[in-house]
Amino acid sequence: MAEGEEDRRRTIHVRLAEPAREGDVAALKKWLEREHRLEELARDRTVLIHERAAPDGHGNPMGAGTEIVLLLAGWASNRMFDEVIAQTRRAVEAWRVNRRSVESGEPPEAEIRPGVDER
Numbered sequence: 001m002a003e004g005e006e007d008r009r010r011t012i013h014v015r016l017a018e019p020a021r022e023g024d025v026a027a028l029k030k031w032l033e034r035e036h037r038l039e040e041l042a043r044d045r046t047v048l049i050h051e052r053a054a055p056d057g058h059g060n061p062m063g064a065g066t067e068i069v070l071l072l073a074g075w076a077s078n079r080m081f082d083e084v085i086a087q088t089r090r091a092v093e094a095w096r097v098n099r100r101s102v103e104s105g106e107p108p109e110a111e112i113r114p115g116v117d118e119r
Helices: 024-034 036-043 078-102
Strands: 009-016 047-055 061-072 110-117
Touching (some): 009 078, 024 047, 036 078
16 A cells, blocks of 8 residues: 555445434444445455444534445555445445335435545
């Protein structure tokens, strides 16, 4: 990894829209961690999946908002990034279908967007 590259790793942010139920974020995170391809990438540490306070539009953490962040290793190619974001979209939609079948009410919509981790 080139010097400074680790400081600007690409990310995929998954945020559930209100009214997400208590536990939806944790359940979706577990679902993503068990998705076959994402699980493989997490096992070899190409992708890290974690929860964090969702920032507001100015980068400040929101009080109650939580998002799931998939952090790709700095050396991940553009093609791999595109593959991971597509897999994430498919996995989130599969989670929504599953949640609809096991719980009452409509599952929350999800916003999935790419970003850059500045840490």
